[in-house]
Amino acid sequence: MTTERLHQMETDFILIPDGYQKEVAGQSYLFQRLSGITALGETIPLQQEVFGLTDLEVCPAHMLVTMEKAGGIAVGGWGSNGELVSFAYGWPMSEPGSILLDMIGVREDLRDHGLGFESLRVMALLAEAADYKRIRFTYDPLEARNANFYLRKAGARATGYEVSPYGDGDLAGDRFWAVLDLTSERVAHRLLGQNGQPGFDQVNDLPIAGPTIFPQTDRLLLPIPACLGKLAVEDQRGWWQFYRQVGEHYFPRYQAVEMIVQDQGEQAINYYLFEIAASVNQRAAVLFKGGIMSTETGFFLQTADLYEGCGNRLLIAPLAEEFWSTDFLANAQLRQALAQAGQEQRVDSIMVLTGHPEERESQGYDCTMDVFEPAGNDGSGMAGSWSTMCGNGVRAVARYLMDTGQISQEKNPYRIATRSGIRAIEVLPGDLFRVRMGEFAFSPRDLSRYLNPEAIGLDLTESIVALPLPAFLNEAGINQLGVNAWSMGLHGDRENGSQIDGEPHVVLLLPPSSAMTMPQLVQTAQEWGPRVTKATDFFPQEVNCNFVIVQEVNQGEKKMRVIACTHERGLGDDPAHSVTQACGTGATAIGSTMFLTRNLSDEWEVEVQMPGGSLFIRRENEQYFMVGPANKCD
Numbered sequence: 001m002t003t004e005r006l007h008q009m010e011t012d013f014i015l016i017p018d019g020y021q022k023e024v025a026g027q028s029y030l031f032q033r034l035s036g037i038t039a040l041g042e043t044i045p046l047q048q049e050v051f052g053l054t055d056l057e058v059c060p061a062h063m064l065v066t067m068e069k070a071g072g073i074a075v076g077g078w079g080s081n082g083e084l085v086s087f088a089y090g091w092p093m094s095e096p097g098s099i100l101l102d103m104i105g106v107r108e109d110l111r112d113h114g115l116g117f118e119s120l121r122v123m124a125l126l127a128e129a130a131d132y133k134r135i136r137f138t139y140d141p142l143e144a145r146n147a148n149f150y151l152r153k154a155g156a157r158a159t160g161y162e163v164s165p166y167g168d169g170d171l172a173g174d175r176f177w178a179v180l181d182l183t184s185e186r187v188a189h190r191l192l193g194q195n196g197q198p199g200f201d202q203v204n205d206l207p208i209a210g211p212t213i214f215p216q217t218d219r220l221l222l223p224i225p226a227c228l229g230k231l232a233v234e235d236q237r238g239w240w241q242f243y244r245q246v247g248e249h250y251f252p253r254y255q256a257v258e259m260i261v262q263d264q265g266e267q268a269i270n271y272y273l274f275e276i277a278a279s280v281n282q283r284a285a286v287l288f289k290g291g292i293m294s295t296e297t298g299f300f301l302q303t304a305d306l307y308e309g310c311g312n313r314l315l316i317a318p319l320a321e322e323f324w325s326t327d328f329l330a331n332a333q334l335r336q337a338l339a340q341a342g343q344e345q346r347v348d349s350i351m352v353l354t355g356h357p358e359e360r361e362s363q364g365y366d367c368t369m370d371v372f373e374p375a376g377n378d379g380s381g382m383a384g385s386w387s388t389m390c391g392n393g394v395r396a397v398a399r400y401l402m403d404t405g406q407i408s409q410e411k412n413p414y415r416i417a418t419r420s421g422i423r424a425i426e427v428l429p430g431d432l433f434r435v436r437m438g439e440f441a442f443s444p445r446d447l448s449r450y451l452n453p454e455a456i457g458l459d460l461t462e463s464i465v466a467l468p469l470p471a472f473l474n475e476a477g478i479n480q481l482g483v484n485a486w487s488m489g490l491h492g493d494r495e496n497g498s499q500i501d502g503e504p505h506v507v508l509l510l511p512p513s514s515a516m517t518m519p520q521l522v523q524t525a526q527e528w529g530p531r532v533t534k535a536t537d538f539f540p541q542e543v544n545c546n547f548v549i550v551q552e553v554n555q556g557e558k559k560m561r562v563i564a565c566t567h568e569r570g571l572g573d574d575p576a577h578s579v580t581q582a583c584g585t586g587a588t589a590i591g592s593t594m595f596l597t598r599n600l601s602d603e604w605e606v607e608v609q610m611p612g613g614s615l616f617i618r619r620e621n622e623q624y625f626m627v628g629p630a631n632k633c634d
Contacts, residue, residue: 009125009192020122025113027080031122034074034087040064042076042084050105059089059102067091073099073130075123077106077115086115088123090135095322099127101137101180120154120180121191128182135182138162138175141243142228144259144270151259151272152197155190156180158256158272161247171240174247176256200262203273211242214249219275221260222246226268250274252333305400306345306633309392311581311612313633315341315350316400324354329370332382339383342374348580349373351393355417357406365417366406369397375577376570378541385570388419389492389503391584391615395433395630398425403632420502421493428627435584435626440592441500442489450504451488455538464488466509466597472538476531481524481547482511487593488543491585491624504569505544505589506532509597514549521547521565522611525579529567533578542569546586550594551609560598561607564590581612588626591617595624 013020019032034040041061047053064074070092077086088104101123106115127135139146141158150156160177164170181187207215209222228236258273304317317338319328328334338350355367371393376385398414413426413436426434442463444453453460456470465487469479473486487509490502510516516524525547532545545567552561566583580586587608594606594617606617616627 009121009188012121012192020125022118024115024118029080029085029115029118030078031086031118032076032078033126034064034076034089035068037061037065039076040068040074043074043087043089046084046087046105046107047103049108051103064089071099071130073123073126075119075126077119085110086119088116088119090123090127090137093136094325095136096324097131097133097321098136099130099132099134101135116149117153124180124182124187124191133181133183135180136177137180138165138177140172141174141176141246141256142224142239144224144226144228147224147256147259147272148261150178150180151256152261153190154180155184155187159252161251163244163247171237171244174240174244178256198258198260198273200260200271203260203271206273208271209246209249209274211238211245214245219273220254222250222256222272222274223269224259224272226263226270227266230266253336304341306347307396307400307630308633309396309582309584309612309630310610310615310628312349312392313345313347314390314393314396315345315347316353316397317341317350318353321354328352329386330380330382335372335383338372339374342372342384347374349387349390349393351390351397353397357401360415363417365415365422366401367397368417369394370419373568373570378570387503387570388501389423389585391435391437391586391588391626392582392628392630393584394418394423394425394435395584395628398427398433398435399431399630399632402427420491420500431629431631432627433630435628437491437585437588437624437626438493438502439500439622440489440491440589440596440624441494441502442487442596446499447488447490447504448499449501450490450541450543451539452537465593470538472535473532476528476535478508478528478531481508481528482514483508484511485509487597489589489592491588491592503544503585504539504541505546505566505586506539507546507548507590507593508532509593510547510549512550516549516563518563518565518609518611521549521563522579525565525567529565529579533567533569539569544569544583544586544589546583546590548590553598558601558604559607560594560600560604561609562590562594563609565611579611582610582615582628584615584626584628587615587628588617588624591626592619592624595619 013022019030021030044058047058072091074089076084079085086106090099090101093100104116104119139150156178158176158178162175162177164173165175166173203221207217207220209215209220225231228239254274254276256272257275260271260273262270304315307314307316342350350372352370352372353367355363357366360366371387371390373385373387378385394416397416401414413424416423421438424436428434442465444458444460466485469484469486487507490504492500492502494500529545533542546564548562548564550562566580566586567578568580571578590608591606602619608615608617618625
């Protein structure tokens with residue numbers, strides 16, 4: 001919630017030194033933070049009354065004190081006679097920015113008066129003040145009373161399903177995982193009483209799930225009995241079995257975003273409104289033009305923006321902070337979501353960002369960039385693939401950080417951590433960015449992750465620059481193109497004599513007599529590229545293959561211009577898609593190869609013209625630099 005929203009909510013209460021006072025159902029109540037063993041101990045009789053807990057099942061006062069010291073929050077609602085009538089408390093989670101709501105309860109004779117809602121509102125105020133961004137919790141998905149309270153009234157969303165979290169195996173013990181996103185305008189509106197919930201007449205044309213029917217449309221209705229406890233035991237069990245199937249069929253791809261009340265009668269059937277997560281977030285109005293997803297409901301991304309670098313469409317996607325400490329590269333759900341987003345938005349690559357730019361000094365960089373290829377295939381069985389570096393992407397990330405004001409111009413150059421080292425990026429006039437790509441590594445020892453020297457017939461001590469075509473390339477017919485030499489290398493940072501990691505590139509130099517136009521060179525890359533890229537006996541993780549023709553060498557101005565096309569690794573079996581509009585790491589490998597094979601001094605500049613535009617490669621003290629544009633898409 002914004003500061004303005006917080007202020008609006010606070011004005012609903014009378015602020016007093018000890019907390020928030022409000023009249024509810026004609027009676028005055030005081031809501032305040034519970035602190036210390038005496039005040040927290042007051043919740044124990046209420047825990048027993050509300051939830052029917054035994055002495056062994058309650059959360060004792062000393063544990064609540066520990067909870068408070070660890071950063072948890074407890075809220076109590078007091079009647080005018082000084083008696084505790086409502087409470088709520090939550091524990092801090094290992095997930096940064098999240099608090100877990102453990103219990104919320106109201107004395108039985110005062111239920112349905114709004115005391116639980118006011119307790120939740122005060123907890124949201126205190127959580128926001130403590131810099132929490134989300135209140136997470138679980139609840140019985142078939143308890144319509146709770147569904148109405150959390151989803152319909154408070155604006156929460158159910159984002160996951162957990163089978164028997166308490167380990168008893170009982171169907172009745174299954175739970176929905178839900179989130180109250182305190183940064184959401186939807187939640188702010190609901191907590192301010194500005195509800196706007198849809199009625200059944202607005203959604204009654206949607207397909208309805210049933211015990212043997214599980215529609216896979218963008219939106220659907222899921223029935224829920226208005227009062228499960230009024231049904232026969234056998235019928236209750238049928239509902240629990242059905243909902244376990246719901247958990248299997250719909251989460252995490254779908255989310256329950258509303259509770260739709262059709263009828264208040266005890267025998268009535270009401271509905272959850274389920275939506276595909278991408279559609280949920282598209283309606284959240286926090287997304288880039290065309291939209292995909294966000295953490296509006298605790299999903300993966302905070303926001304997303306489309307950028308362009310030399311014709312490549314790139315999605316800049318900051319990862320939600322709760323995933324930073326996990327192995328998100330192996331998160332199958334995240335990969336599926338990113339692959340779907342890439343397909344929907346027709347992007348070439350997705351730059352997944354982590355890290356706080358404002359913590360640059362302690363981190364040593366502004367943010368971390370991981371490169372996801374939506375159409376890729378790394379053999380893991382999961383969607384897409386990850387790359388170590390993207391030259392066009394790293395420029396786009398710098399532009400994104402500049403556009404969003406996360407880094408001031410005074411901090412130029414920007415510092416972005418990648419899998420091939422920290423890239424320093426200077427902002428130049430004319431929407432250009434100068435990226436330090438690092439050292440060029442071209443020995444079999446450095447490239448051992450990406451090639452099989454024995455299969456190719458290489459000595460570990462030699463460099464792979466302007467070597468004769470190896471037998472397997474001759475057998476693949478590459479020599480028919482007039483190529484008589486090949487080079488291979490990658491760029492990155494070497495620390496303490498270690499190997500360099502980065503995007504591996506083969507450079508095939510075609511003779512100038514080829515006299516190909518750019519469309520002809522693209523066609524050549526589409527036809528011949530897969531024969532190199534997918535030769536996994538020699539390149540076990542596939543390799544990027546660049547087809548290059550030198551077009552101009554200007555000795556006076558010390559400038560060289562080449563035209564080039566790159567067939568990228570890991571992008572599936574569609575050759576047309578695998579030949580990219582531009583490749584920053586490929587252009588740098590091509591330029592570096594030109595510096596080495598032509599013995600160019602550091603005064604030279606190599607222009608690498610690709611289908612989507614030109615990139616310029618320079619060298620200073622064995623460090624290579626790439627210069628090119630990056631812009632936000634309209």
